[in-house]
Amino acid sequence: MESMAAQAIFYVVAALVLASALYVVLGSNLVHAAFALVAAFFGVAVFYVYLGADFLAGAQVLIYVGGILTLLLFGVMLTNRIYDLKIRTGKVQVLPGALASGLVFALLIWIIGAVDWGAMDTGDPGPSSEPLGRLLVGDYVLAFEIASVLLLIALMGAAMLVRRRSGS
Amino acid sequence: MSDAALSLTRFIPELALVGTLAVVIVADLLTQRWETLRANSLLTWIAGGGLLVALFTSLGPPGGGALFASMIADDGLLAVLRPVFALTALFVLLFSLRARELESVRMGEMVALIVTTAAALMWMAGSVNLVMIYLSLETVSVASYLMVGYLSSERLSNEASLKYILFGAVSTGAMLFGLSLLYGMTGTLDLYGVREALASGAHGPELLLVLVLIAGGIGFKIAAVPFHFWCPDVYTGAPTPVTAFLSVGPKAAGFAVLIRFFYSGLATPEGGSFLPIPGSEAQTLLIVLSVVTMTLGNVAALLQTNLKRLLAYSSIGHAGTMLMGAAALSSEAVHAIGVYLVVYLFMNLGAFFVVILAHRVTGSFDLASYAGFWKRSPVLTIAMVVFLLSLLGMPPFMGFAAKYYVFIAVIQADLVWLAVVGGLNVAVAAAYYLKVVMTMVIEPGEASPPAFAFSRLDAVLLALLAIPNLVGLLFWNALDGFTRVSRQLLDLV
Amino acid sequence: MIPLEHYLYIAAALFALGVFGVLTRRNAVSVLMSIELIFNSANINLVAFSRYVEGAVGGQVFALLVIVVAACEAAVALAIVMSLYRLLKEVNIDRASELRG
Numbered sequence: 170m171e172s173m174a175a176q177a178i179f180y181v182v183a184a185l186v187l188a189s190a191l192y193v194v195l196g197s198n199l200v201h202a203a204f205a206l207v208a209a210f211f212g213v214a215v216f217y218v219y220l221g222a223d224f225l226a227g228a229q230v231l232i233y234v235g236g237i238l239t240l241l242l243f244g245v246m247l248t249n250r251i252y253d254l255k256i257r258t259g260k261v262q263v264l265p266g267a268l269a270s271g272l273v274f275a276l277l278i279w280i281i282g283a284v285d286w287g288a289m290d291t292g293d294p295g296p297s298s299e300p301l302g303r304l305l306v307g308d309y310v311l312a313f314e315i316a317s318v319l320l321l322i323a324l325m326g327a328a329m330l331v332r333r334r335s336g337s
Numbered sequence: 338m339s340d341a342a343l344s345l346t347r348f349i350p351e352l353a354l355v356g357t358l359a360v361v362i363v364a365d366l367l368t369q370r371w372e373t374l375r376a377n378s379l380l381t382w383i384a385g386g387g388l389l390v391a392l393f394t395s396l397g398p399p400g401g402g403a404l405f406a407s408m409i410a411d412d413g414l415l416a417v418l419r420p421v422f423a424l425t426a427l428f429v430l431l432f433s434l435r436a437r438e439l440e441s442v443r444m445g446e447m448v449a450l451i452v453t454t455a456a457a458l459m460w461m462a463g464s465v466n467l468v469m470i471y472l473s474l475e476t477v478s479v480a481s482y483l484m485v486g487y488l489s490s491e492r493l494s495n496e497a498s499l500k501y502i503l504f505g506a507v508s509t510g511a512m513l514f515g516l517s518l519l520y521g522m523t524g525t526l527d528l529y530g531v532r533e534a535l536a537s538g539a540h541g542p543e544l545l546l547v548l549v550l551i552a553g554g555i556g557f558k559i560a561a562v563p564f565h566f567w568c569p570d571v572y573t574g575a576p577t578p579v580t581a582f583l584s585v586g587p588k589a590a591g592f593a594v595l596i597r598f599f600y601s602g603l604a605t606p607e608g609g610s611f612l613p614i615p616g617s618e619a620q621t622l623l624i625v626l627s628v629v630t631m632t633l634g635n636v637a638a639l640l641q642t643n644l645k646r647l648l649a650y651s652s653i654g655h656a657g658t659m660l661m662g663a664a665a666l667s668s669e670a671v672h673a674i675g676v677y678l679v680v681y682l683f684m685n686l687g688a689f690f691v692v693i694l695a696h697r698v699t700g701s702f703d704l705a706s707y708a709g710f711w712k713r714s715p716v717l718t719i720a721m722v723v724f725l726l727s728l729l730g731m732p733p734f735m736g737f738a739a740k741y742y743v744f745i746a747v748i749q750a751d752l753v754w755l756a757v758v759g760g761l762n763v764a765v766a767a768a769y770y771l772k773v774v775m776t777m778v779i780e781p782g783e784a785s786p787p788a789f790a791f792s793r794l795d796a797v798l799l800a801l802l803a804i805p806n807l808v809g810l811l812f813w814n815a816l817d818g819f820t821r822v823s824r825q826l827l828d829l830v
Numbered sequence: 831m832i833p834l835e836h837y838l839y840i841a842a843a844l845f846a847l848g849v850f851g852v853l854t855r856r857n858a859v860s861v862l863m864s865i866e867l868i869f870n871s872a873n874i875n876l877v878a879f880s881r882y883v884e885g886a887v888g889g890q891v892f893a894l895l896v897i898v899v900a901a902c903e904a905a906v907a908l909a910i911v912m913s914l915y916r917l918l919k920e921v922n923i924d925r926a927s928e929l930r931g
Contacts, residue, residue: 179832183840190844193863194851206863209844213870216840219832220881222890225897232897237866237904244859244908248915266853274846280543281838284522288834288882300887301894308406309891310341312468315460316898318355319476322453323902325362326483327909329446468892475899479906486910495914502907503861507852510868513896514845517875517889521838524883526892 179219186212199245203238210234224298344404347411350391350419354456357387358449365445377444381434384448388427388455395419395459399822407527409463410597413825417675418462418593421682425585426455428686431798432578437697438488439576447487451582454480458586462593465528465601465827467516470594471509474554477587478505484582485575497574504567505557512554518547528602529828532614536605540616548617551598552626558591559656562630569637572649577696580645581689584652589678592659596671599623599663601826610667610750623664628758631657635765639772644692645702647769648685651728654766655681661759662743665750668824673742675823676816680727680739680809687724687802691717694795698787704773709782714789718777720803725770727806730763735809738816837878844871858911862904869900 185208192205210233217226305313345352361384368376399416403409430451433439439447457480460473482505486498520526522544523534535544556564572580599619604611613619634653641647655677662673692702694717699706711718727736740763747756791799809816844867851864873893880889 190847190867194847220877222877225890240904240908263854266850270846270850273849277842283543291885304891311405311408312472315472323906327905330489330909330913479902489913492917498910506865513872517872521879526888
């Protein structure tokens with residue numbers, strides 16, 4: 170169903186996501202790394218569109234790019250007086266880290282190859298927001314409520330941690 | 338009635354706690370202008386009432402079905418653990434009134450966090466759906482990070498919290514990745530559905546690798562080696578009542594999740610035992626984890642000079658002992674873990690309470706500051722000796738029952754060599770528990786140390802914790818009976 | 831159509847990169863960014879399996895809740911970083927070690 174162009178765009182986006190992720194973990198400028206993370210998050214949202222998860226793609230952009238990333242940027246800027254502070258202070262064990270994560274990657278690739286996933290294409294699933302909404306207030310209503318409790322305490326706790334010191 | 342409405346009638350303890358949370362938050366706002374001590378005691382009363390309601394409504398016979406469209410198992414294991422969580426939270430709540438670190442601090446958020454954690458622990462222990470397991474585990478985690486970092490003007494507390502959240506997010510991230518692969522392999526998020534799908538196919542080592550990723554998240558919660566790095570630092574940096582909470586509550590819930598995974602999701606019940614899905618190597622994994630965890634925990638505890646750190650490593654050792662029980666993969670093992678967790682509540686919280694009371698006077702957690710303790714407060718010394726010997730598993734204290742059940746379960750599963758390793762570990766544990774006892778009783782302390790003063794609350798709490806340890810073995814049948822229902826996992830009811 | 835395995839390879843690569851970042855980064859905020867990569871990699875898996883294996887939206891519900899959790903963790907972690915920064919005037923997890931590792 171997807172044209173060649175759509176496929177080509179997918180792989181371009183995939184390359185962009187991986188390149189940005191690479192910058193996030195390797196780059197020496199924290200602010201640039203945060204913006205690279207924006208690119209990676211956008212790319213992941215594009216994957217969701219390809220997978221027919223339209224609502225999730227929207228949520229990804231709104232929450233990750235609009236929320237989490239803004240938070241991270243605030244964190245970067247409020248904790249570094251110097252805008253482009255170099256973050257490689259002290260000794261960094263790059264080689265053992267690279268070996269360990271390389272091993273993880275190799276094992277995961279092996280798992281992906283070894284398992285018969287039984288993948289099937291069910292065709293265009295149509296808009297996902299309706300079944301998603303029904304599940305959230307149906308079978309998963311408890312999870313939905315727990316998420317609200319989690320948000321409540323996270324909000325309360327984050328405010329507490331930052332407020333108290335400025336008050337005292 | 339609809340399924341959700343019916344489920345709510347079996348969900349009273351959790352509802353009571355969430356209701357209490359709402360009341361606490363509003364009450365905290367309304368008392369902003371009150372003086373700290375008065376506001377703290379009001380909030381403690383409210384939360385204490387809520388926890389008592391949760392405690393009493395959670396006692397009683399287990400239900401026998403799944404709640405909320407198979408999200409929560411209302412079974413024997415949950416019936417045993419719900420009161421454990423409520424009681425632990427209640428003790429911790431009262432501890433925080435007495436802890437020196439928290440004395441002059443407004444407790445509104447802390448009280449709210451304790452109540453939330455108690456509820457989230459209950460959700461965690463009952464979860465039989467991958468989404469619920471992950472979500473409730475993260476709720477417990479986020480609340481724990483906040484409690485550990487509660488003293489935001491204390492450097493140690495902040496550092497501990499930062500370490501905790503970074504380690505925690507990585508471990509649960511690995512677990513999440515493992516869960517996603519498990520979902521892909523089975524096409525379902527329901528734990529029993531996972532078992533069905535796995536049992537119908539053949540699996541190689543890839544299943545073990547997925548299991549290792551998932552074990553990362555569980556191991557983080559129960560502080561099993563090698564996911565324990567955070568444990569000593571967090572236990573040392575956190576306010577002591579929070580340390581006590583973390584060493585009992587999340588550990589118990591982590592074991593519940595472990596049982597759900599290894600006994601329900603990845604094994605099929607057969608008579609009194611559970612046969613792991615071929616290819617998962619679940620038993621080997623548990624045995625390795627348990628041997629490494631107990632040995633490292635106990636040996637490292639030997640080297641500690643700070644009592645909070647020592648108790649942190651000792652709690653790692655206890656996690657290893659419980660893992661040893663879990664490796665037996667039998668109904669006896671579930672029962673043994675149930676007994677262990679109930680007993681562990683009293684002995685470990687007791688030891689931490691003595692540490693809290695000593696810290697009020699000495700302002701130190703160093704083992705050296707406990708020298709001459711006997712002369713300063715014979716009552717506290719005797720209480721501490723009881724808790725430590727109980728932790729060691731020495732009769733006639735209640736800790737013996739915990740060790741007894743675990744070792745019997747291990748031997749019945751034909752893992753005699755594992756029981757021997759466990760026995761050697763008890764010997765190592767004896768060395769450091771007795772070291773503490775010796776310091777308190779024999780070593781001379783300062784010439785004229787400050788005296789201890791007890792409030793009535795201290796005496797009541799101390800008695801509530803010490804008496805079960807002292808006379809627990811006389812009520813063997815009651816303990817056995819109360820925890821026996823834990824064998825009735827959801828699919829065995 | 832894009833085969834399922836390709837999504838999984840991308841997710842595996844993101845996960846490995848996240849692990850690499852966690853192991854090598856020394857700045858708390860950078861470690862947090864690497865952790866976000868790990869969460870995203872798991873989410874790609876979940877949504878891909880939801881489409882190709884389950885054929886329903888269960889995995890998407892999971893992914894949505896993961897986003898919620900990630901937001902909570904980021905908020906709490908940054909609040910702690912800020913609080914600690916005011917105490918230390920730096921966010922370098924190596925130097926933040928009055929506690930022995």
